[in-house]
Amino acid sequence: MNPLEQLLADCPTLFRGGQTAAPAGAFLPTGHAELDALLPGGGWPLGSLIEIQTPAPGLAEIRLLLPALLRLQRESRHVVWTDPPFPPYAPGLVQAGLDLARALWIAPATPADLWWCAEKLLRHPACGAVMIWPARCAETVLRRLQLAVEAGGGLGIVFLRQVAATSPAAVRLQLEYRDEHLWVAVRRARGSWKQGRIRLGRADVPAQT
Amino acid sequence: MSILALAAPPLLAASPPEAVPTRQHLWLCIHLPDLALQARPWAPGVAGAVIRECAGQRVIHAVNEVAARRGVVAGMSLPAAYAVCPSLHIQTRDGRSEARRRRAVARESLAFTDWVSLDRPDAVLLEVGASLRLFGGLDALRSRVDQMLARLGLEARIALAPVPLAAWMLARSGQAICVLQPAALRSALGELPLSALPVSLHGLQRLSPLGVRTLRDLWRLPRDGLARRYGRALVRLLEEALGETPSLEGRYRQPIRFCRRIDLSLETDRLEVLTPILEALMEAMGRFLTERAAATSRIRLRLFHRRAAISTLMLQLSQPIQDWRHGLHLLRGKLERAPLSAPVLALELACADLHPHRPAATDLFDGHAARQLDWSQLLDELRNRLGEDALRILALADDHRPERTSGIRTDTRADSHPPAAPRPAWLLHAPAPATATHWRLVSSAERIESGWWDPPAVKRDYYQALDRDGRLLWVFRDGRQGRWYVQGIFA
Incomplete structure (x- = not known):
């Protein structure tokens, strides 16, 4: 064994660029094979925050998350829309295959209530995913949510118009519309250096399940 | 835990049918004539009366001693009462307070027997036949009942009879007697005036010029004729008073609280x-x-x-x-x-x-049920802080108009089916007027025309349209005005 290998074996804190350790924890396939390939663990990391930057509300959020939401509901976990930009439409959700009995729409009156209930929900093991559309979002708030979601083991999904430079989110994505197609760019995924962009599908064709 | 779960819930269990009486019942009736007066506060020394509404008129319901001395009697109309006693103080009847006092008597009476009835107006009936020996005879029991009433500060008239209706009629007429044998009922009740019967029989008053003033006189009349003239109900009442037809008294149960x-x-x-x-x-x-x-x-x-x-x-x-x-x-x-x-x-x-209490079934292999229970507890907590309206559970509704197809419910299932044509995941609060140049239509039209029976009726051609941001919108052209609106967003 050469000295370098010896050193690496002895000091687990030493970081090796380019080579990623097998990430710990549970993962949920995103349902988009190309995206799974870009994310460490091959899917959404359960018990983590996911930050998604969208240029306009209503741009393919559900299309991106739907396979994961369906999978969570099949595990009899609940999916929560917290203060969405528009009212969720029951016929559309049922057509997409979602179970309304496990879907909840919460409209809190104030930002304080929003964060309070998001934290409560994320902390709950029966809650599979909490989608949040905050107007503004401080990093300290996200840290609190991150702690809550670690306890609950679900997914906390925060949709933002503008993102801060740093964030405790495990995965940071950006939704884009370009050349008639919807794109998802992976800006950061904890435990991986990979960055990249995948195509979600044509924008003028509704998502198929 | 399992014993608790299996034990019959004590509060909602239906009361078992009363057993056919094998031994002699003895009913003690506590009649509270001044309940209406006692339920109201009075200044000392004033002539006071409680009034009630009767066929749109205000009628004297009860009078206190001072007013009675001045000549006010129950049943008088209010102007008549003022005519005989101009200084009369009146108060309207407080039914809730009266009921509360009666319930208080019933509650205390449960110390003497487990069968206490509040079925008869202004009275509490106790079945004491079963408790006589325990309390050391009739006189001992009577004195205990008197003590209880004194403690509650209530004036009452007490009578005992083997039949509840007879006991009530005797007590109400002020006959503080005790009838032990059913055979003696006829003679005990015979002297009571017709007004002792718990019915307002205007026709019966016409009998008094004929010399029919007491129940004894009424019994002398042929029953079938009586039934034809005044109805079966009167005859049944007379039979019930003598114990010839059984009556079933309700049981007062103390609400668990x-x-x-x-x-x-x-x-x-x-x-x-x-x-x-x-x-x-x-x-x-x-x-x-x-x-x-x-x-x-x-x-x-x-x-x-x-x-x-x-x-x-x-x-x-x-x-x-x-x-x-x-x-x-x-x-x-x-x-x-x-x-x-x-x-x-x-x-x-x-x-x-x-x-x-229905404990959640615990499954050895699956924590699913327990998790659902926790979930409803969490929803309680959220509802508690955010308000009832903040939590919305989505549901389908049976209507072709898009804005009515999605509902918010508070309970669980809905069995409607969504339409076959694609529907968006978001629906705007209200259709937003828009210019058609902002998008490109990407689907064929879907005509929705509905609701003519229940305005607002709609007649719209729906399309999918791609806007400049890449969002797939759900837009329609109003068939009446020809204007374009955005109503939803596919996502």
């Missing part, structure tokens, strides 16, 4: 002092519920202040709970957020809405 109050030795507005007291109250409530295999869905906390009005915190739960810790958690949250209006002198915790 938890209410406990703790007075503080020093008034305080500090939550760290109040919380342990609240905890003690909630724990007592939890014990109370567990002992009765009951659960509650409504808890009321009242805070008493020295000067300010009582503050009340209501806790409404979606599922009855027995676990007091969950309730405590919610109440504490409510207390922390609602600022106290004044320092607190005393706390009172009450729950009246009791249900049989």
